[in-house]
């Protein structure tokens with residue numbers, strides 16, 4: 001089990017939850033890897049040199065995959081995204097920090113020419129559905145790997161969207177990069 005952070009100091013139940021979430025090689029992560037393996041995709045794990053240390057990286061096609069726990073990373077609208085009833089401020093602050101960090105990591109990966117993909121924990125429960133979803137969401141082999149994907153936020157006019165704190169400003173995941181036929185203008 002992973003080491004529990006000093007900020008935890010909570011009940012045993014929560015300690016084990018925390019460890020599970022902070023740890024690598026979680027069950028959802030392993031499910032995603034197994035499917036990628038079956039698909040014949042080559043991948044590497046936990047690349048420390050990339051923003052946010054993505055859980056799985058497909059180096060050939062520059063795809064960076066995060067397998068996010070719904071609770072910690074606040075999967076919008078998910079029933080796993082609960083909020084503890086005690087120490088509400090503490091948790092809220094923690095959650096906000098996590099979401100902001102995720103946002104920056106996704107933006108930075110996009111700017112660096114990587115294709116960020118978030119798989120939520122709840123999406124990994126049904127392995128067949130997960131496989132179908134992965135097949136659909138992985139960028140096509142011919143996507144311009146290495147091409148920066150700057151316009152990665154929607155619903156916000158803040159130019160500094162990477163650090164924007166507006167709740168309306170959400171990163172657009174799985175956005176296909178601009179191609180010759182379907183061009184996404186960089187300027188408004």
Ligand code: ZN
Pocket residue numbers: 070075078079080120121122123
């Ligand atoms: Zn979820």
